[in-house]
Amino acid sequence: AEARTLHWASAADSLTLDPHSQNERPTHRISHQLYDTLVYRDLELALQPRLATDWYPREDDPSVWVFELREGVTFHEGQALTAEDVVFSLERAMHENSDMRGLLTSISEVRAAGDYTVEIVTDGPNPLLPNNLSNLFIMDSGWAAEHDVETPQDFASGEESYAVRNANGTGPFELVSREQDTRTEMVRNDDYWGRDQYPMEVSRQVFQPIESSATRVAALLSGEIDMILDAPVQDIARLREAEGIKVEQAPQNRTIFLGMHQGRETLRNSETDGNPFADERVRRALYHAINAEAIRRSVMRGNSQPAGIIMPPFVNGYTEALDERLPYDPEAARELLADAGYPEGFDVTLHCPNDRYINDEEICEAVTGLLGRVGIDVNLVAQPKSVHFAELQRGEYDFYMLGWGVPTLDSEYVFNYLLHTSEGNRGSWNFTGYSNERVDELIQAMGREVNTEARNGLIAEAWEIVQDDVVYLPLHHQVLSWAMREEIQHPVQSENNPYMHHVEFSD
Amino acid sequence: MTADRARAGEAPLLQAENLQRHFDVSKPLLNRLLEGGGRRILRAVDGLDFSIPRGGTYALVGESGCGKSTVARLTVGLYPPSGGRLTFDGQDITDLARQRGRRAMAVRQRLQMIFQDPYASLNPLWRVGAIIAEPLRVLGLEPSRRRRDVRAGELLEQVGLAARDRYKYPHEFSGGQRQRISIARALANSPEFIVCDEPTSALDVSVQAQILNLMRDLQREHGLTYLFISHDMAVVKHMADHVGVMYLGRIVEEAPKGRLFSAPRHPYTQMLLQAIPSLDKRDDPREAIRGEVPNPLAPPTGCLFHPRCPHANERCRQEVPRLHATREGSRVACHGVEEGRLTLAQAREARAG
Amino acid sequence: MATRELDIASPGRLRSSWRAFRDSDLLYSFLHQPLVMLSAAVALLMVLGAVFAPLLTPQNPFNPAELELMDAFVAPMGESLMDPDVTYLLGTDSQGRDIYSAILYGTRISLLVGFSAVLFAMILGTSIGLYAGYRGGWPDAVLMRVADVQLTLPNILLALLIFGIISGLLPAGERSEAALIVLIVSIGLSDWPQYARTVRGATMVEKQKEYVQASRVIGLPVAAILFQHILPNVMRPVLVIGTIGLALAIIAEATLSFLGVGMPPTQPSLGTLIRVGQDYMLSGEWWITLFPAIALLLLALSVNLLGDWLRDVLNPKLR
Amino acid sequence: MTAFIIRRLLQALLVMAVVALVAFSLFRYVGDPVHNMLGQEATQQDRAELRAALGLDDPVPVQFLRFVGNALQGDFGISYRAAQPVSTLIAERLPATLELALTSALFAVVLGIGLGIYTALRRGGWLSRAVMTFSLIGISLPTFLIGIVLIYVFSVELGWFRAFGRGETVLLWGWWESALLTPSGLASLVLPAITLGLFQLTLIMRLVRAEMLEVLRTDYIKFARARGLPDRVVHFGHALRNTLVPVITIIGLQTGTIIAFAIITETVFQWPGVGRLFITAIRFVDIPVMSAYLVLIAFLFVAINLIVDLLYYAVDPRLRVSDGG
Amino acid sequence: MIRTRQQSGRGDAALLSVRGLEVTFPTRHGTLVAVDDISFDIAAGEILGVVGESGAGKSMTGNAVINLIEPPGRISAGEIRLAGERIDDLGSTALRRIRGRRIGMIFQDPLTSLNPLYSIGYQLAETIRAHLDLSAGQARERAVDLLDQVGIPDPAARLDAYPHQFSGGMRQRVVIALALCADPELVIADEPTTALDVSVQAQILTLLRRLCRERGTAVLLITHDMGVIAETADNVAVMYAGRLIEHGPATTVVQRPQHPYTVGLMGSIPRLDTEVDRLTQIPGSMPGLAAIPPGCAFHPRCPHAFGRCQRERPDLMPAESTRAACWLHAASGDRGPGPAVLRGPHDG
Numbered sequence A: 001a002e003a004r005t006l007h008w009a010s011a012a013d014s015l016t017l018d019p020h021s022q023n024e025r026p027t028h029r030i031s032h033q034l035y036d037t038l039v040y041r042d043l044e045l046a047l048q049p050r051l052a053t054d055w056y057p058r059e060d061d062p063s064v065w066v067f068e069l070r071e072g073v074t075f076h077e078g079q080a081l082t083a084e085d086v087v088f089s090l091e092r093a094m095h096e097n098s099d100m101r102g103l104l105t106s107i108s109e110v111r112a113a114g115d116y117t118v119e120i121v122t123d124g125p126n127p128l129l130p131n132n133l134s135n136l137f138i139m140d141s142g143w144a145a146e147h148d149v150e151t152p153q154d155f156a157s158g159e160e161s162y163a164v165r166n167a168n169g170t171g172p173f174e175l176v177s178r179e180q181d182t183r184t185e186m187v188r189n190d191d192y193w194g195r196d197q198y199p200m201e202v203s204r205q206v207f208q209p210i211e212s213s214a215t216r217v218a219a220l221l222s223g224e225i226d227m228i229l230d231a232p233v234q235d236i237a238r239l240r241e242a243e244g245i246k247v248e249q250a251p252q253n254r255t256i257f258l259g260m261h262q263g264r265e266t267l268r269n270s271e272t273d274g275n276p277f278a279d280e281r282v283r284r285a286l287y288h289a290i291n292a293e294a295i296r297r298s299v300m301r302g303n304s305q306p307a308g309i310i311m312p313p314f315v316n317g318y319t320e321a322l323d324e325r326l327p328y329d330p331e332a333a334r335e336l337l338a339d340a341g342y343p344e345g346f347d348v349t350l351h352c353p354n355d356r357y358i359n360d361e362e363i364c365e366a367v368t369g370l371l372g373r374v375g376i377d378v379n380l381v382a383q384p385k386s387v388h389f390a391e392l393q394r395g396e397y398d399f400y401m402l403g404w405g406v407p408t409l410d411s412e413y414v415f416n417y418l419l420h421t422s423e424g425n426r427g428s429w430n431f432t433g434y435s436n437e438r439v440d441e442l443i444q445a446m447g448r449e450v451n452t453e454a455r456n457g458l459i460a461e462a463w464e465i466v467q468d469d470v471v472y473l474p475l476h477h478q479v480l481s482w483a484m485r486e487e488i489q490h491p492v493q494s495e496n497n498p499y500m501h502h503v504e505f506s507d
Numbered sequence B: 001m002t003a004d005r006a007r008a009g010e011a012p013l014l015q016a017e018n019l020q021r022h023f024d025v026s027k028p029l030l031n032r033l034l035e036g037g038g039r040r041i042l043r044a045v046d047g048l049d050f051s052i053p054r055g056g057t058y059a060l061v062g063e064s065g066c067g068k069s070t071v072a073r074l075t076v077g078l079y080p081p082s083g084g085r086l087t088f089d090g091q092d093i094t095d096l097a098r099q100r101g102r103r104a105m106a107v108r109q110r111l112q113m114i115f116q117d118p119y120a121s122l123n124p125l126w127r128v129g130a131i132i133a134e135p136l137r138v139l140g141l142e143p144s145r146r147r148r149d150v151r152a153g154e155l156l157e158q159v160g161l162a163a164r165d166r167y168k169y170p171h172e173f174s175g176g177q178r179q180r181i182s183i184a185r186a187l188a189n190s191p192e193f194i195v196c197d198e199p200t201s202a203l204d205v206s207v208q209a210q211i212l213n214l215m216r217d218l219q220r221e222h223g224l225t226y227l228f229i230s231h232d233m234a235v236v237k238h239m240a241d242h243v244g245v246m247y248l249g250r251i252v253e254e255a256p257k258g259r260l261f262s263a264p265r266h267p268y269t270q271m272l273l274q275a276i277p278s279l280d281k282r283d284d285p286r287e288a289i290r291g292e293v294p295n296p297l298a299p300p301t302g303c304l305f306h307p308r309c310p311h312a313n314e315r316c317r318q319e320v321p322r323l324h325a326t327r328e329g330s331r332v333a334c335h336g337v338e339e340g341r342l343t344l345a346q347a348r349e350a351r352a353g
Numbered sequence C: 001m002a003t004r005e006l007d008i009a010s011p012g013r014l015r016s017s018w019r020a021f022r023d024s025d026l027l028y029s030f031l032h033q034p035l036v037m038l039s040a041a042v043a044l045l046m047v048l049g050a051v052f053a054p055l056l057t058p059q060n061p062f063n064p065a066e067l068e069l070m071d072a073f074v075a076p077m078g079e080s081l082m083d084p085d086v087t088y089l090l091g092t093d094s095q096g097r098d099i100y101s102a103i104l105y106g107t108r109i110s111l112l113v114g115f116s117a118v119l120f121a122m123i124l125g126t127s128i129g130l131y132a133g134y135r136g137g138w139p140d141a142v143l144m145r146v147a148d149v150q151l152t153l154p155n156i157l158l159a160l161l162i163f164g165i166i167s168g169l170l171p172a173g174e175r176s177e178a179a180l181i182v183l184i185v186s187i188g189l190s191d192w193p194q195y196a197r198t199v200r201g202a203t204m205v206e207k208q209k210e211y212v213q214a215s216r217v218i219g220l221p222v223a224a225i226l227f228q229h230i231l232p233n234v235m236r237p238v239l240v241i242g243t244i245g246l247a248l249a250i251i252a253e254a255t256l257s258f259l260g261v262g263m264p265p266t267q268p269s270l271g272t273l274i275r276v277g278q279d280y281m282l283s284g285e286w287w288i289t290l291f292p293a294i295a296l297l298l299l300a301l302s303v304n305l306l307g308d309w310l311r312d313v314l315n316p317k318l319r
Numbered sequence D: 001m002t003a004f005i006i007r008r009l010l011q012a013l014l015v016m017a018v019v020a021l022v023a024f025s026l027f028r029y030v031g032d033p034v035h036n037m038l039g040q041e042a043t044q045q046d047r048a049e050l051r052a053a054l055g056l057d058d059p060v061p062v063q064f065l066r067f068v069g070n071a072l073q074g075d076f077g078i079s080y081r082a083a084q085p086v087s088t089l090i091a092e093r094l095p096a097t098l099e100l101a102l103t104s105a106l107f108a109v110v111l112g113i114g115l116g117i118y119t120a121l122r123r124g125g126w127l128s129r130a131v132m133t134f135s136l137i138g139i140s141l142p143t144f145l146i147g148i149v150l151i152y153v154f155s156v157e158l159g160w161f162r163a164f165g166r167g168e169t170v171l172l173w174g175w176w177e178s179a180l181l182t183p184s185g186l187a188s189l190v191l192p193a194i195t196l197g198l199f200q201l202t203l204i205m206r207l208v209r210a211e212m213l214e215v216l217r218t219d220y221i222k223f224a225r226a227r228g229l230p231d232r233v234v235h236f237g238h239a240l241r242n243t244l245v246p247v248i249t250i251i252g253l254q255t256g257t258i259i260a261f262a263i264i265t266e267t268v269f270q271w272p273g274v275g276r277l278f279i280t281a282i283r284f285v286d287i288p289v290m291s292a293y294l295v296l297i298a299f300l301f302v303a304i305n306l307i308v309d310l311l312y313y314a315v316d317p318r319l320r321v322s323d324g325g
Numbered sequence E: 001m002i003r004t005r006q007q008s009g010r011g012d013a014a015l016l017s018v019r020g021l022e023v024t025f026p027t028r029h030g031t032l033v034a035v036d037d038i039s040f041d042i043a044a045g046e047i048l049g050v051v052g053e054s055g056a057g058k059s060m061t062g063n064a065v066i067n068l069i070e071p072p073g074r075i076s077a078g079e080i081r082l083a084g085e086r087i088d089d090l091g092s093t094a095l096r097r098i099r100g101r102r103i104g105m106i107f108q109d110p111l112t113s114l115n116p117l118y119s120i121g122y123q124l125a126e127t128i129r130a131h132l133d134l135s136a137g138q139a140r141e142r143a144v145d146l147l148d149q150v151g152i153p154d155p156a157a158r159l160d161a162y163p164h165q166f167s168g169g170m171r172q173r174v175v176i177a178l179a180l181c182a183d184p185e186l187v188i189a190d191e192p193t194t195a196l197d198v199s200v201q202a203q204i205l206t207l208l209r210r211l212c213r214e215r216g217t218a219v220l221l222i223t224h225d226m227g228v229i230a231e232t233a234d235n236v237a238v239m240y241a242g243r244l245i246e247h248g249p250a251t252t253v254v255q256r257p258q259h260p261y262t263v264g265l266m267g268s269i270p271r272l273d274t275e276v277d278r279l280t281q282i283p284g285s286m287p288g289l290a291a292i293p294p295g296c297a298f299h300p301r302c303p304h305a306f307g308r309c310q311r312e313r314p315d316l317m318p319a320e321s322t323r324a325a326c327w328l329h330a331a332s333g334d335r336g337p338g339p340a341v342l343r344g345p346h347d348g
């Protein structure tokens, strides 16, 4: 095929090339170019074979998953892929430095059952295990040993390892050069196992993070960039009209919502005595005070879908009824506040990221205004995501913004991370202090239940409880907007993950 | 005459004994270490003895940089001396510059100074009235603002300006008028002793005459004592009773005015007198004037004047001459005069040119 | 002021002052330079607008509760969706913030930061300069060396650094509240050497002048000499630097805010407005960034023009 | 001369020591490094281990000396944000900033001196007036606004130049990523260089003009005219050379300023230089990067100042020859 | 030798002839006349002294001759001829052939007259080669020669020295050498000794006089010091408020001044040879340019002023052996008290 270079850009850069060090999309996005996973989600989010050609629970033991590996796959540096590498990679991803280990908590053992067969043992049947592996990249064990990167980079303490700047995957592209925050250049892996299976028309790709949205658009308009993953909502109309450029949209696997700490005695960043959020009426009042439609219209320019529940629509357990928002009703909000003993409102600090979600800071600003109208005095603190998430994870916030996607496409994922009482490996992103015994029971049951119908019942019951408790304030489901040259054929992938080997050029 | 009174044994109003002022103009330590050369001390005033009788005018003349202004500043306590002693009316004022407090103020009240530059000596942002009243205010002589104001008007009238000029600013006056304002300020605290540092050298001759006349009138009226500094021999001759000729920080000759001008003994004095263009004589070959004042940082050995002196001999090159009295009542620091090589007759002849 | 006390009440005095002013080069050259008069008018207008902003604006853009989210992105002269009586003169931004109000309030911040920073730098620099210039010797050498070094660091950089340090010291929640103070301190701290060097130079010249000697002869204490005599006489260049410094401080504030380390979007200064508005430049909502940019340019330009003019008039050498 | 240089070197060392102290204090006292690195979740033991590993238990002077020692070897620790050695981050970005800074300095100096001379010599001319008025606008326009306008006009609307990044680069000498040798690199350089240079240009121009006017008023210029020297010689031989003495200082300082001002330009144009690294570090409170940048900039400034002082020597004989006495 | 007095009228005999020179400055208070209708001649080899108080317009006159008046000032009337050729309206190229080549100039302050950045050898050679067709080597030789003539010891070695390495007197010698580079016919010396010490002053004056005599160079010597004039000049022109008020042989003007201002001026100079208790003083001071009184500019200060002085401006008119602009010397009509009253204190 003729040589075609694709320049693409997005707001954020990958944080590291070590594929197990960070569990976040911009990092995975690059890893997906360089590394392969066992399975992956295609453009319709269906689970598809990649390095694994087949996978099934062992018939004799439902808590063992068998993965059949593709044969004849080689790493960029020439080593052949074997079951050893897969075992090594999974174990590496379960190391304490790994940010991926939360997805693998149910695994008790990984073993090679032949050169091209891997068995994964879980502590009890885990029907959804393959869902957790769609971002789990496979490294070469020999290469890792050679470069002393057998454990993931300890990101928090700023460790620098060979794998941070180098990659030896089996992926469709090979790394040429990388300058953090500036430029990552990759060329097509002509020995890719899927060379004939995928179009692989892109022979070289250059990824450049461009923070400023205006610059991103300007670069696309002026032809320096061929594709941007995060077209700013305000520019979508213009981009649609621009000659030779098209905008593709799809609902994203992410919902934006606000969390309130309802467990502590007193709020940390507030003058108010006690904790107003502990009162369900207050939380409900806030819900009523937020005009999600206005946010959609003004802040999001119509490019979002107001949400009543904190998970995207294509997740198991989702129903339209659940996604129904409480009405925007400032009057009701004021009454509820008065009922709860805050007729004059109260003051609170809202923490937001300013470079993570689409128009995150503006959304928070709008929320600040809307809450202000019912008497709640919001002090807004918007910070870069790294600061935001670090502080959030340290539990320093009373009131914060968060977005959540469900890679497993199952409600359990949401419950597990966001709604289970925060203890051990569970509830690790539940910073609300919410703790409900029944919900916890249901969640644990969901993990064990193999009967789909029964399981869905558990899920529905759990949703009912938490929706009733107004644990979170859902705002909207994000819509992905990719803008690109017209000749590029690559529908939006709802995980916001382009697969450049899928790209076809129409001319 | 004042000179008579001095002779009558009355104690001098101001007396300087071995007065010294040295400036440390050394290069920074590092340069000295690297480039060699020790500290460099500029002896701006180097052992001056003189006394000024009450009511008299003592003049210091000399070329630029010889230390005249430094003497002026020493006497009014703007600099502390590096050595020697200053006595004012019998009171030791050597440390005046370092002293505050009532005693020092009492002395300061009796001293004043007039400066050279009429443009720089008045604060341009102050009204003339405030400028003149400043000594009254600072020295606490007149607590009432109204009375100070009135007094400023009177002082202005004394120096030949109008009382209402006190509402104006200095820039509204000409150079001569400003110098009158300076004089009015100097008179404000009714001082006994005024140091005049080249009070007319920035003025045109016609204005200079006015100022010189005014100063003389005021001296008579108030019984003032002047230390009068100038580089102009003719002006000095007009104003002074007693003249000290300075060269590189030292007095080389000191004599009553009449004697100094009729029979200058020191070759430097003679040279200075010759250098003045005369209004009457023309085309005299003034080849006798040689060289320029040496760098005060690297003064010559022996007699400071020897490189320029037509009469210098080996002794002059080595030995520093001391001031010694001559029979005619003057004091000269010159080996030639001391040895009798340079006689009175030679002096008269030199004068006649 | 020290000279106040020295003034002597009299009708002639006032008249003379007025005449002096009327005849002064200052007024003359002011009245004969239309550009200067224009910029003075613009500057005055903007200052008045900023000071009386609450009276002149339909909304307080700093109060989120007053913003009408549904009225976001109204074009200039557009009407409110919610209340047809309201017309947004210069349009609104993504939060429904009235740009006209935001500009007046933003100018307020710009001027507040500018004036305070200049004042801060001026007082600090002038005191240091006076002291160093009069005292001389090693304190002078040390202070001026410090000033030299600091002068080589551009104010933006220094302000960023100070900003960074203070941010590091403050908990996140208090950063946006402290932003105004931090801006003032960081801009002011980075600008003092200008004043110090100028004042020091002028002081060294001035202290040699004979009017100072005259006051020393009568035993005027050093402090009085410094404040009654020298300070008023070194104020001219200080005023010139101050005016030009005001423009620079305004720009510095805008730049810091533009870089995202200044005023938060909820209390936008002109720089913040431009930064936020920049995102809408390509999408057709040009007014969000254009009007604040014009306001900033006008403000800086008029102050600069005045400063330039002042410098020329007050420095006779340059004519 | 030697004494002068040695003194300047000593002063430079002193400045660097002070800057190092500030940088060290930044690292040590602004926030808790251990907390910054580990977060709140970490166990007491983790903390103690990291604390010991970082040497935070040693006496402060020892820590400072170690900091200086490390800094001398180019080791400024690990960026909190990027989790990479700060020295690597800076080394990667320095070429970009230097290329941008030097290009715009060249642009500013050449044009600034030229226009300064022109406006000084043709004081009343309409072109001079136009240039002067324009220059005032240049001073009043914040750098970031200039950048935005340039991007909008020349990149988005006209599509002549590139709006972000530095285009393709080539690797020189194995470590210098240069964009000066590729067409896209040059196309990327134009707008940022102008943006960055414009402010300096106006400053230099106004300075040259003011100094030149000052010099033209001096006695020796009048005397040179009276000696019948041609205008060309008077203007360019005598006046310009004397003008250059103060101008050199400013230009020297400007070069330093340009590197610092690159922060803004780099932000607007997404230029991958140290300035953007720094501004990101500030936003993320990434202390190691901040302190390293501080040391780096201080070093550059000190070096430039030193060079300027030496240039002074070359230009002004009054400094060169010790005044005989 | 005292030269014969120059008569106005036919300028052919004169090297420099100035007629009706007027220099004006437009200001916002109106146009200031700094030099007002001045005429004089200088013959080859003559030294003409111009005296007057500060601001009298001496420097303006000198600068006008060599066309160096700084804008906005300009020559607004009159003509200047050098050897019969008009030089006040020349273009810049033609002017350059006059400046330095035919008219040399010396300024007051030797400290600031030399460019500090160039060695004196460079500045000399540059000037020499601007006017004379010499090679670099020849120019250098000539420079050494000139330095030798102005009395700089060891000139060849000093050629590469910079101005700051010279003392004030030596610097002024260099300035003189620069003015004489191309053997000009006329030298304008604007207060060449004012900034120097008395002893050096005498040396410089002697040097200047000797060199000009040797070369037959005419000199326009501007000074405010009557002594310098008396000693150096052949003729003297006295200026007051931009006007020429007395013009005549130096000895005569010094000894028997005819204008009341000159008389007062002479009387106000303290002298070494005579002793007076009080100096003669002229009341008041010279008016600023913006406030020159009508009629005779001196009349408000003049002890002999009478009606006509306030109304009519006097021209130079013969008075004894000089010419004075004073109605007391008017040949006929209203002459007031008459010249007999004009007796200075020193006239014995």
Ligand SMILES: Nc1ncnc2c1ncn2[C@@H]1O[C@H](COP(=O)(O)OP(=O)(O)OP(=O)(O)O)[C@@H](O)[C@H]1O
Residues within 6 Å of the ligand: B023, B024, B025, B042, B043, B044, B062, B063, B064, B065, B066, B067, B068, B069, B070, B071, B231, B296
């Ligand atoms: N503050 C000072 N520091 C160093 N040197 C000084 C200082 N003041 C004066 N001098 C030096 O002392 C010497 C005498 O200076 P002074 O001002 O007393 O001379 P002067 O006779 O008044 O000269 P002039 O006639 O120029 O006023 C000069 O060489 C001068 O450079």
Ligand SMILES: Nc1ncnc2c1ncn2[C@@H]1O[C@H](COP(=O)(O)OP(=O)(O)OP(=O)(O)O)[C@@H](O)[C@H]1O
Residues within 6 Å of the ligand: E025, E027, E032, E034, E052, E053, E054, E055, E056, E057, E058, E059, E060, E061, E071, E072, E073, E224, E288, E289
């Ligand atoms: N640029 C100017 N604008 C207005 N008036 C000026 C200007 N330059 C000079 N003058 C005035 O012209 C008059 C003559 O000046 P000139 O320099 O010739 O005086 P001078 O006799 O040489 O005085 P001095 O002895 O001080 O050198 C002065 O009154 C001066 O104020």
Ligand SMILES: [Mg+2]
Residues within 6 Å of the ligand: B068, B069, B070, B197
């Ligand atoms: Mg003196």
Ligand SMILES: [Mg+2]
Residues within 6 Å of the ligand: E058, E059, E060, E190, E191
């Ligand atoms: Mg003059």
